[in-house]
Amino acid sequence: MKRIALALFSTFAIAASAHAVEYSQVQADQSRIAFGYQQMGVSMDGAFRKFSSQLRFDPAAPQAASATIEVELASIDTGSDEGDEEAARKTWFNTKDFPTARFESTGVKALGGNKYEVAGKLTIKGTTRDVVVPATFAEQGKAGVFEGSLTIKRGDFSVGEGAWKAFDVVANDVVIKFRITAAAK
Amino acid sequence: MSTPMNAHYTATAKTLHWLIAMLIFGMLGLGFYMTGLDVSPTKLQIYSWHKWVGVTVFLLVVVRLAWRITHRPPALPQHMAPIERIAAHAGHHLLYVLMFAIPLTGWLMSSAKGFQTVWFGVLPIPDLLAKDKALGDLLQTVHVVLNFVLIAVLLGHVGAALKHHFFDKDDVLTRMLPGRAD
Numbered sequence: 001m002k003r004i005a006l007a008l009f010s011t012f013a014i015a016a017s018a019h020a021v022e023y024s025q026v027q028a029d030q031s032r033i034a035f036g037y038q039q040m041g042v043s044m045d046g047a048f049r050k051f052s053s054q055l056r057f058d059p060a061a062p063q064a065a066s067a068t069i070e071v072e073l074a075s076i077d078t079g080s081d082e083g084d085e086e087a088a089r090k091t092w093f094n095t096k097d098f099p100t101a102r103f104e105s106t107g108v109k110a111l112g113g114n115k116y117e118v119a120g121k122l123t124i125k126g127t128t129r130d131v132v133v134p135a136t137f138a139e140q141g142k143a144g145v146f147e148g149s150l151t152i153k154r155g156d157f158s159v160g161e162g163a164w165k166a167f168d169v170v171a172n173d174v175v176i177k178f179r180i181t182a183a184a185k
Numbered sequence: 186m187s188t189p190m191n192a193h194y195t196a197t198a199k200t201l202h203w204l205i206a207m208l209i210f211g212m213l214g215l216g217f218y219m220t221g222l223d224v225s226p227t228k229l230q231i232y233s234w235h236k237w238v239g240v241t242v243f244l245l246v247v248v249r250l251a252w253r254i255t256h257r258p259p260a261l262p263q264h265m266a267p268i269e270r271i272a273a274h275a276g277h278h279l280l281y282v283l284m285f286a287i288p289l290t291g292w293l294m295s296s297a298k299g300f301q302t303v304w305f306g307v308l309p310i311p312d313l314l315a316k317d318k319a320l321g322d323l324l325q326t327v328h329v330v331l332n333f334v335l336i337a338v339l340l341g342h343v344g345a346a347l348k349h350h351f352f353d354k355d356d357v358l359t360r361m362l363p364g365r366a367d
Protein backbone atom coordinates (compact mmCIF):
# COMPACT_ATOMS: atom_id res chain seq x y z
CA MET A 1 0.00 0.00 0.00
CA LYS A 2 2.67 2.38 1.04
CA ARG A 3 4.72 1.56 -2.02
CA ILE A 4 1.81 2.13 -4.35
CA ALA A 5 1.12 5.50 -2.77
CA LEU A 6 4.74 6.48 -3.10
CA ALA A 7 4.83 5.42 -6.73
CA LEU A 8 1.66 7.35 -7.45
CA PHE A 9 3.03 10.38 -5.70
CA SER A 10 6.26 10.37 -7.61
CA THR A 11 4.39 9.98 -10.91
CA PHE A 12 2.34 13.02 -10.02
CA ALA A 13 5.39 14.94 -9.03
CA ILE A 14 7.09 14.16 -12.33
CA ALA A 15 3.95 15.08 -14.26
CA ALA A 16 3.68 18.35 -12.35
CA SER A 17 7.27 19.35 -12.90
CA ALA A 18 7.05 18.43 -16.57
CA HIS A 19 3.99 20.65 -16.80
CA ALA A 20 5.53 23.67 -15.10
CA VAL A 21 6.58 26.31 -17.60
CA GLU A 22 9.14 28.89 -16.88
CA TYR A 23 9.14 31.96 -19.09
CA SER A 24 12.70 33.13 -19.39
CA GLN A 25 13.64 33.70 -23.03
CA VAL A 26 13.01 37.40 -23.47
CA GLN A 27 12.08 38.38 -27.02
CA ALA A 28 13.48 41.84 -27.53
CA ASP A 29 11.50 42.57 -30.71
CA GLN A 30 8.24 41.80 -28.90
CA SER A 31 9.12 43.90 -25.88
CA ARG A 32 8.86 47.62 -25.34
CA ILE A 33 9.68 50.16 -22.67
CA ALA A 34 7.95 53.48 -23.17
CA PHE A 35 7.27 56.54 -21.07
CA GLY A 36 4.80 59.41 -20.90
CA TYR A 37 4.86 62.84 -19.26
CA GLN A 38 3.34 66.28 -19.47
CA GLN A 39 5.13 69.22 -21.07
CA MET A 40 3.43 72.65 -21.02
CA GLY A 41 0.20 70.79 -20.25
CA VAL A 42 0.59 68.59 -23.33
CA SER A 43 0.84 64.79 -23.06
CA MET A 44 4.11 63.59 -24.54
CA ASP A 45 5.45 60.11 -25.03
CA GLY A 46 8.61 58.33 -26.00
CA ALA A 47 10.42 55.03 -25.69
CA PHE A 48 13.80 53.40 -25.22
CA ARG A 49 15.12 51.53 -28.23
CA LYS A 50 17.62 49.39 -26.34
CA PHE A 51 17.30 47.45 -23.12
CA SER A 52 18.14 44.00 -21.89
CA SER A 53 16.23 41.89 -19.43
CA GLN A 54 16.54 38.64 -17.58
CA LEU A 55 13.37 37.01 -16.47
CA ARG A 56 12.25 33.89 -14.68
CA PHE A 57 8.56 33.40 -14.17
CA ASP A 58 6.58 30.27 -13.54
CA PRO A 59 2.85 31.00 -13.19
CA ALA A 60 2.65 28.02 -10.80
CA ALA A 61 5.25 29.57 -8.49
CA PRO A 62 5.12 33.35 -8.89
CA GLN A 63 6.82 33.97 -5.56
CA ALA A 64 9.99 32.43 -7.02
CA ALA A 65 9.97 34.75 -10.03
CA SER A 66 12.63 37.33 -10.66
CA ALA A 67 13.32 40.06 -13.17
CA THR A 68 16.20 42.36 -13.97
CA ILE A 69 15.86 45.05 -16.61
CA GLU A 70 18.63 47.31 -17.77
CA VAL A 71 17.79 50.23 -20.03
CA GLU A 72 20.32 51.94 -22.24
CA LEU A 73 19.42 55.57 -21.63
CA ALA A 74 21.19 56.97 -24.68
CA SER A 75 18.78 54.92 -26.83
CA ILE A 76 15.94 57.26 -25.87
CA ASP A 77 13.44 58.24 -28.53
CA THR A 78 11.66 61.45 -27.55
CA GLY A 79 10.26 62.05 -31.01
CA SER A 80 12.83 64.67 -32.01
CA ASP A 81 16.62 64.64 -32.41
CA GLU A 82 16.82 67.80 -30.35
CA GLY A 83 14.94 66.10 -27.52
CA ASP A 84 17.10 62.96 -27.70
CA GLU A 85 20.30 65.03 -27.42
CA GLU A 86 18.90 67.09 -24.59
CA ALA A 87 17.89 63.97 -22.59
CA ALA A 88 21.47 62.67 -22.72
CA ARG A 89 22.89 65.87 -21.19
CA LYS A 90 24.17 66.25 -17.65
CA THR A 91 21.02 67.99 -16.42
CA TRP A 92 18.83 65.07 -17.54
CA PHE A 93 20.18 61.49 -17.60
CA ASN A 94 23.88 62.33 -17.80
CA THR A 95 24.36 59.22 -19.94
CA LYS A 96 28.12 59.69 -19.96
CA ASP A 97 28.40 58.97 -16.24
CA PHE A 98 25.22 56.91 -15.87
CA PRO A 99 24.66 55.04 -19.14
CA THR A 100 21.97 52.68 -17.85
CA ALA A 101 18.96 52.60 -15.59
CA ARG A 102 18.31 49.35 -13.78
CA PHE A 103 15.39 47.57 -12.19
CA GLU A 104 16.00 44.53 -10.06
CA SER A 105 13.13 42.66 -8.49
CA THR A 106 13.23 41.67 -4.83
CA GLY A 107 9.91 39.88 -4.60
CA VAL A 108 6.81 39.00 -6.57
CA LYS A 109 3.36 38.79 -5.06
CA ALA A 110 0.36 37.21 -6.81
CA LEU A 111 -2.76 39.37 -6.39
CA GLY A 112 -5.13 36.85 -7.92
CA GLY A 113 -6.31 36.51 -11.47
CA ASN A 114 -3.53 37.60 -13.80
CA LYS A 115 -2.39 40.43 -11.53
CA TYR A 116 0.94 40.60 -9.76
CA GLU A 117 2.94 43.06 -7.75
CA VAL A 118 6.65 43.17 -8.39
CA ALA A 119 8.69 44.85 -5.68
CA GLY A 120 12.17 45.92 -6.57
CA LYS A 121 14.91 48.47 -6.66
CA LEU A 122 15.00 51.10 -9.38
CA THR A 123 18.30 52.85 -10.04
CA ILE A 124 18.46 55.91 -12.25
CA LYS A 125 21.35 58.37 -12.38
CA GLY A 126 23.00 56.92 -9.28
CA THR A 127 19.91 57.05 -7.08
CA THR A 128 18.24 53.81 -5.97
CA ARG A 129 14.65 53.72 -4.76
CA ASP A 130 12.28 50.96 -3.73
CA VAL A 131 9.33 50.65 -6.06
CA VAL A 132 6.33 48.36 -6.38
CA VAL A 133 5.32 47.71 -9.96
CA PRO A 134 1.83 46.45 -10.74
CA ALA A 135 1.95 44.01 -13.64
CA THR A 136 -0.25 41.59 -15.51
CA PHE A 137 0.72 38.31 -17.10
CA ALA A 138 -0.92 36.69 -20.10
CA GLU A 139 -0.03 33.62 -22.10
CA GLN A 140 0.10 34.29 -25.80
CA GLY A 141 0.79 31.14 -27.75
CA LYS A 142 4.10 29.80 -26.52
CA ALA A 143 5.14 33.07 -24.94
CA GLY A 144 4.23 34.97 -21.82
CA VAL A 145 3.51 38.68 -21.96
CA PHE A 146 4.13 40.91 -18.95
CA GLU A 147 2.60 44.35 -19.01
CA GLY A 148 2.33 47.17 -16.58
CA SER A 149 3.08 50.75 -15.77
CA LEU A 150 4.69 52.64 -12.95
CA THR A 151 4.56 56.34 -12.17
CA ILE A 152 7.75 57.77 -10.76
CA LYS A 153 8.79 61.30 -9.87
CA ARG A 154 11.69 62.47 -12.01
CA GLY A 155 12.74 64.77 -9.17
CA ASP A 156 13.41 61.71 -6.97
CA PHE A 157 16.20 60.73 -9.35
CA SER A 158 17.52 64.23 -10.15
CA VAL A 159 16.41 63.80 -13.75
CA GLY A 160 16.05 67.42 -14.87
CA GLU A 161 18.40 69.65 -12.92
CA GLY A 162 19.25 73.31 -13.11
CA ALA A 163 16.73 75.23 -15.22
CA TRP A 164 14.64 72.07 -15.54
CA LYS A 165 14.32 71.52 -11.81
CA ALA A 166 10.99 73.32 -11.59
CA PHE A 167 8.03 71.27 -12.73
CA ASP A 168 6.08 74.04 -14.48
CA VAL A 169 7.31 73.23 -17.99
CA VAL A 170 8.11 69.51 -17.66
CA ALA A 171 5.97 67.80 -15.02
CA ASN A 172 7.43 65.74 -12.18
CA ASP A 173 5.35 62.63 -12.86
CA VAL A 174 6.67 60.23 -15.46
CA VAL A 175 4.76 57.08 -16.36
CA ILE A 176 6.91 54.14 -17.39
CA LYS A 177 5.02 51.60 -19.46
CA PHE A 178 6.44 48.22 -20.28
CA ARG A 179 5.54 45.14 -22.23
CA ILE A 180 7.96 42.25 -22.00
CA THR A 181 7.48 39.08 -23.96
CA ALA A 182 9.33 35.93 -22.95
CA ALA A 183 9.16 32.47 -24.41
CA ALA A 184 9.12 29.38 -22.24
CA LYS A 185 12.32 27.42 -22.00
CA MET B 186 -21.44 101.39 -57.92
CA SER B 187 -23.26 100.63 -54.69
CA THR B 188 -20.20 101.70 -52.68
CA PRO B 189 -19.39 105.40 -52.54
CA MET B 190 -15.92 106.31 -53.77
CA ASN B 191 -14.50 107.40 -50.46
CA ALA B 192 -16.21 104.78 -48.32
CA HIS B 193 -14.34 103.47 -45.30
CA TYR B 194 -13.95 99.94 -44.17
CA THR B 195 -16.35 99.03 -41.38
CA ALA B 196 -15.16 99.02 -37.78
CA THR B 197 -15.23 95.19 -37.84
CA ALA B 198 -12.99 95.06 -40.91
CA LYS B 199 -10.54 97.57 -39.43
CA THR B 200 -10.38 95.84 -36.09
CA LEU B 201 -9.72 92.46 -37.70
CA HIS B 202 -7.16 93.94 -40.10
CA TRP B 203 -5.04 95.63 -37.43
CA LEU B 204 -5.42 92.98 -34.78
CA ILE B 205 -4.30 90.26 -37.20
CA ALA B 206 -1.54 92.51 -38.58
CA MET B 207 -0.10 93.11 -35.10
CA LEU B 208 -0.28 89.45 -34.17
CA ILE B 209 1.35 88.37 -37.45
CA PHE B 210 4.23 90.86 -37.06
CA GLY B 211 4.76 89.57 -33.53
CA MET B 212 4.54 85.96 -34.71
CA LEU B 213 7.09 86.47 -37.47
CA GLY B 214 9.58 87.92 -34.99
CA LEU B 215 8.83 85.26 -32.37
CA GLY B 216 9.04 82.43 -34.92
CA PHE B 217 12.46 83.40 -36.24
CA TYR B 218 13.77 84.17 -32.76
CA MET B 219 12.63 80.98 -31.03
CA THR B 220 13.95 78.48 -33.56
CA GLY B 221 17.51 79.72 -32.93
CA LEU B 222 17.36 79.20 -29.16
CA ASP B 223 19.10 76.33 -27.37
CA VAL B 224 16.72 73.88 -25.71
CA SER B 225 15.56 75.33 -22.38
CA PRO B 226 12.34 75.70 -20.42
CA THR B 227 12.06 79.21 -21.90
CA LYS B 228 12.26 77.83 -25.41
CA LEU B 229 9.48 75.34 -24.71
CA GLN B 230 7.37 78.13 -23.22
CA ILE B 231 7.93 80.38 -26.23
CA TYR B 232 7.05 77.55 -28.62
CA SER B 233 3.80 77.04 -26.73
CA TRP B 234 2.98 80.74 -26.92
CA HIS B 235 3.78 80.73 -30.62
CA LYS B 236 1.32 77.88 -31.13
CA TRP B 237 -1.37 79.42 -28.91
CA VAL B 238 -1.20 82.83 -30.58
CA GLY B 239 -0.97 81.15 -34.00
CA VAL B 240 -4.18 79.22 -33.37
CA THR B 241 -5.78 82.50 -32.25
CA VAL B 242 -4.71 84.12 -35.53
CA PHE B 243 -6.18 81.17 -37.42
CA LEU B 244 -9.55 81.65 -35.70
CA LEU B 245 -9.49 85.41 -36.34
CA VAL B 246 -8.67 84.75 -40.00
CA VAL B 247 -11.64 82.40 -40.29
CA VAL B 248 -13.89 85.17 -38.90
CA ARG B 249 -12.24 87.65 -41.26
CA LEU B 250 -12.77 85.40 -44.29
CA ALA B 251 -16.43 84.98 -43.32
CA TRP B 252 -16.74 88.76 -43.05
CA ARG B 253 -15.02 89.29 -46.39
CA ILE B 254 -17.22 86.76 -48.21
CA THR B 255 -20.37 88.45 -46.94
CA HIS B 256 -19.21 92.07 -47.38
CA ARG B 257 -17.85 94.16 -50.21
CA PRO B 258 -14.84 96.28 -49.45
CA PRO B 259 -14.72 99.87 -50.73
CA ALA B 260 -13.84 100.05 -54.42
CA LEU B 261 -10.31 100.80 -55.59
CA PRO B 262 -9.65 104.39 -56.66
CA GLN B 263 -10.52 105.29 -60.27
CA HIS B 264 -7.02 106.40 -61.19
CA MET B 265 -5.59 102.86 -60.92
CA ALA B 266 -4.53 101.18 -64.17
CA PRO B 267 -5.96 97.71 -64.99
CA ILE B 268 -2.59 96.08 -64.25
CA GLU B 269 -2.48 97.79 -60.83
CA ARG B 270 -5.98 96.54 -60.06
CA ILE B 271 -5.01 93.00 -61.01
CA ALA B 272 -1.91 93.25 -58.79
CA ALA B 273 -3.94 94.61 -55.87
CA HIS B 274 -6.54 91.86 -56.09
CA ALA B 275 -3.94 89.14 -56.56
CA GLY B 276 -1.95 90.47 -53.58
CA HIS B 277 -5.00 90.52 -51.34
CA HIS B 278 -6.03 87.03 -52.35
CA LEU B 279 -2.53 85.80 -51.69
CA LEU B 280 -2.55 87.43 -48.25
CA TYR B 281 -5.79 85.65 -47.35
CA VAL B 282 -4.38 82.33 -48.55
CA LEU B 283 -1.16 82.83 -46.55
CA MET B 284 -2.94 84.03 -43.39
CA PHE B 285 -4.97 80.84 -43.54
CA ALA B 286 -2.27 78.42 -44.69
CA ILE B 287 0.56 79.49 -42.37
CA PRO B 288 -1.18 78.77 -39.07
CA LEU B 289 -2.74 75.67 -40.62
CA THR B 290 0.65 74.23 -41.61
CA GLY B 291 1.94 75.09 -38.11
CA TRP B 292 -0.91 73.14 -36.56
CA LEU B 293 -0.48 70.18 -38.94
CA MET B 294 3.30 70.22 -38.35
CA SER B 295 2.81 70.03 -34.60
CA SER B 296 0.43 67.09 -34.97
CA ALA B 297 2.76 65.25 -37.35
CA LYS B 298 5.67 65.80 -34.98
CA GLY B 299 3.62 64.25 -32.20
CA PHE B 300 3.08 67.44 -30.18
CA GLN B 301 -0.57 68.12 -29.68
CA THR B 302 -1.49 71.81 -29.38
CA VAL B 303 -3.35 72.60 -26.17
CA TRP B 304 -4.66 76.14 -26.63
CA PHE B 305 -3.33 78.31 -23.80
CA GLY B 306 -2.72 75.08 -21.90
CA VAL B 307 -6.47 74.57 -21.53
CA LEU B 308 -8.21 73.52 -24.71
CA PRO B 309 -6.77 70.56 -26.63
CA ILE B 310 -6.92 71.18 -30.38
CA PRO B 311 -7.56 67.96 -32.30
CA ASP B 312 -4.62 66.41 -34.13
CA LEU B 313 -5.59 66.26 -37.80
CA LEU B 314 -2.57 64.12 -38.64
CA ALA B 315 -1.04 61.07 -37.00
CA LYS B 316 2.57 61.17 -35.84
CA ASP B 317 4.88 60.96 -38.84
CA LYS B 318 8.37 62.40 -38.54
CA ALA B 319 9.06 62.78 -42.28
CA LEU B 320 5.74 64.52 -42.84
CA GLY B 321 6.40 66.76 -39.84
CA ASP B 322 9.75 67.83 -41.28
CA LEU B 323 8.13 68.48 -44.66
CA LEU B 324 5.38 70.60 -43.09
CA GLN B 325 8.01 72.52 -41.15
CA THR B 326 9.71 73.41 -44.44
CA VAL B 327 6.35 74.43 -45.91
CA HIS B 328 5.62 76.59 -42.84
CA VAL B 329 9.00 78.33 -43.17
CA VAL B 330 8.80 78.85 -46.95
CA LEU B 331 5.25 80.25 -46.69
CA ASN B 332 6.52 82.67 -44.06
CA PHE B 333 9.18 83.95 -46.45
CA VAL B 334 6.54 84.34 -49.17
CA LEU B 335 4.40 86.21 -46.62
CA ILE B 336 7.23 88.61 -45.83
CA ALA B 337 7.70 89.35 -49.54
CA VAL B 338 3.97 89.92 -50.09
CA LEU B 339 3.76 92.08 -46.95
CA LEU B 340 6.60 94.28 -48.19
CA GLY B 341 4.64 94.77 -51.42
CA HIS B 342 1.43 95.38 -49.44
CA VAL B 343 2.93 98.02 -47.15
CA GLY B 344 4.88 99.57 -50.03
CA ALA B 345 1.70 99.86 -52.11
CA ALA B 346 -0.24 101.42 -49.22
CA LEU B 347 2.51 104.03 -48.73
CA LYS B 348 2.65 104.73 -52.50
CA HIS B 349 -1.12 105.33 -52.50
CA HIS B 350 -0.77 107.70 -49.58
CA PHE B 351 2.32 109.73 -50.49
CA PHE B 352 2.48 109.57 -54.31
CA ASP B 353 -1.08 109.05 -55.49
CA LYS B 354 -2.41 111.03 -52.49
CA ASP B 355 -5.64 108.98 -52.45
CA ASP B 356 -7.56 107.56 -49.49
CA VAL B 357 -6.52 103.91 -49.82
CA LEU B 358 -4.43 103.99 -46.63
CA THR B 359 -6.58 106.33 -44.55
CA ARG B 360 -9.81 104.43 -45.18
CA MET B 361 -8.31 101.46 -43.34
CA LEU B 362 -6.95 103.58 -40.48
CA PRO B 363 -8.87 103.70 -37.23
CA GLY B 364 -10.60 106.90 -36.13
CA ARG B 365 -12.62 108.30 -39.01
CA ALA B 366 -16.25 107.33 -38.99
CA ASP B 367 -17.65 105.02 -41.68
Ligand code: HEM
Nearest residue numbers: 212213216217220236239240242288291292295302329332
Ligand atom coordinates in the same frame (compact mmCIF):
# COMPACT_ATOMS: atom_id res chain seq x y z
C1 HEM C 1 0.13 83.83 -37.77
C2 HEM C 1 0.52 82.62 -37.82
C3 HEM C 1 1.95 82.17 -37.78
C4 HEM C 1 3.09 82.81 -38.21
C5 HEM C 1 3.21 84.19 -38.85
C6 HEM C 1 4.19 81.92 -37.92
C7 HEM C 1 5.52 82.21 -38.20
C8 HEM C 1 6.58 81.38 -37.94
C9 HEM C 1 7.96 81.65 -38.23
C10 HEM C 1 8.48 82.93 -38.89
C11 HEM C 1 8.70 80.59 -37.84
C12 HEM C 1 10.20 80.41 -37.94
C13 HEM C 1 10.55 79.60 -39.14
C14 HEM C 1 12.01 79.20 -39.10
O1 HEM C 1 12.84 80.00 -39.49
O2 HEM C 1 12.27 78.06 -38.70
C15 HEM C 1 7.81 79.63 -37.27
C16 HEM C 1 8.17 78.40 -36.73
C17 HEM C 1 7.30 77.50 -36.11
N1 HEM C 1 5.91 77.61 -36.04
FE1 HEM C 1 4.83 79.17 -36.71
N2 HEM C 1 3.72 80.76 -37.34
C18 HEM C 1 2.35 80.88 -37.24
C19 HEM C 1 1.46 79.96 -36.71
C20 HEM C 1 1.85 78.75 -36.11
C21 HEM C 1 0.93 77.80 -35.50
C22 HEM C 1 -0.58 77.95 -35.42
C23 HEM C 1 1.69 76.76 -35.03
C24 HEM C 1 1.29 75.50 -34.30
C25 HEM C 1 0.14 75.26 -33.75
C26 HEM C 1 3.07 77.05 -35.36
C27 HEM C 1 4.13 76.22 -35.06
C28 HEM C 1 5.45 76.52 -35.35
C29 HEM C 1 6.56 75.69 -34.94
C30 HEM C 1 6.49 74.38 -34.14
C31 HEM C 1 7.71 76.30 -35.44
C32 HEM C 1 9.15 75.84 -35.26
C33 HEM C 1 9.59 74.88 -36.29
C34 HEM C 1 10.92 74.33 -35.83
O3 HEM C 1 10.91 73.43 -35.03
O4 HEM C 1 11.93 74.87 -36.29
N3 HEM C 1 3.12 78.27 -36.02
N4 HEM C 1 6.50 80.12 -37.35
